[in-house]
Amino acid sequence: MLSDEDKEQFRKLGYLIKPAILDRERAAAVAEEIDRYVQVEPGFDGSNIWKYDRLCELVVDPQTLAITDDIMGGSEFTFHHCHAARHDPGLKGIAWHHDYEQIPQTNRSHIQLHVLHYLDGLNGTVGDLLLLPKSHRSVMRRDAMAFMGDQLLPGTVVINDIPPGSVVFAHSALVHARRPQPGGGERKRYFIDIAFMQDGVQWPSYGREGWRETLAKMDRKLHMPNRPKLFSEDAFFDIADGVARIHRRPGSLAMLLPEQPDAERPMSGAIPIVQ
Numbered sequence: 001m002l003s004d005e006d007k008e009q010f011r012k013l014g015y016l017i018k019p020a021i022l023d024r025e026r027a028a029a030v031a032e033e034i035d036r037y038v039q040v041e042p043g044f045d046g047s048n049i050w051k052y053d054r055l056c057e058l059v060v061d062p063q064t065l066a067i068t069d070d071i072m073g074g075s076e077f078t079f080h081h082c083h084a085a086r087h088d089p090g091l092k093g094i095a096w097h098h099d100y101e102q103i104p105q106t107n108r109s110h111i112q113l114h115v116l117h118y119l120d121g122l123n124g125t126v127g128d129l130l131l132l133p134k135s136h137r138s139v140m141r142r143d144a145m146a147f148m149g150d151q152l153l154p155g156t157v158v159i160n161d162i163p164p165g166s167v168v169f170a171h172s173a174l175v176h177a178r179r180p181q182p183g184g185g186e187r188k189r190y191f192i193d194i195a196f197m198q199d200g201v202q203w204p205s206y207g208r209e210g211w212r213e214t215l216a217k218m219d220r221k222l223h224m225p226n227r228p229k230l231f232s233e234d235a236f237f238d239i240a241d242g243v244a245r246i247h248r249r250p251g252s253l254a255m256l257l258p259e260q261p262d263a264e265r266p267m268s269g270a271i272p273i274v275q
Ligand SMILES: O=C(O)CCC(=O)C(=O)O
Pocket: 094, 099, 127, 128, 129, 176, 177, 178, 191, 193
């Protein structure tokens, strides 16, 4: 599905843009569903996504899953969350941040992927997506760059001209921002993000409550026997437990971990980054 160049770009830069890969009818059907719940459920946060058929179909879209397989290097992966929103004129920006789920942030051993759908594309009105290439390989707090607001940083890639049905595949540790723009006009800003976690480590759950139920309901509804881990709760620990364990722990958390008798001891004091 992905060329070797695509895979290399994702590995090096942390993102890949696939223009117009969702056909117009699919995109329109998903947008219609979003229009409906914007009215009835403005606080939608994805935890009851199983109620929304078009969004569920998007989560298991064969093309998306095939690209995700390639990005994950063939290892299995698990669904974490799906957010969906219609951005109208006046939308606020979001300062530089990343969305890699890890408590505390210490390494980038496994891939978390954000699949960002822009159903109506981006055209420089309402809001642009800003990406900071290569930043997915640095380890930092999610809000470490927020003090920069949405100012352009050296190397920033501005995404403000992509056709309807475009999808951006971004490593979740890639630092990014949303830059607000006045206007809107005919085209709305429909935005959906779907996150997948690579198999091999346990990840923080999506939210504190109801995540097991969400996964179980998605599993029952979408039934993907050839992807047994896609909606498995075993991929997660409860985020509330993770947060509580580090809360107000001062200093170096390393000494709270059990010793690794066979661990190689680096010659210098430098901490090897697990990439
Ligand atoms: O609206 C966008 O294009 C990006 C939003 C964003 O930064 C996020 O969902 O983390």
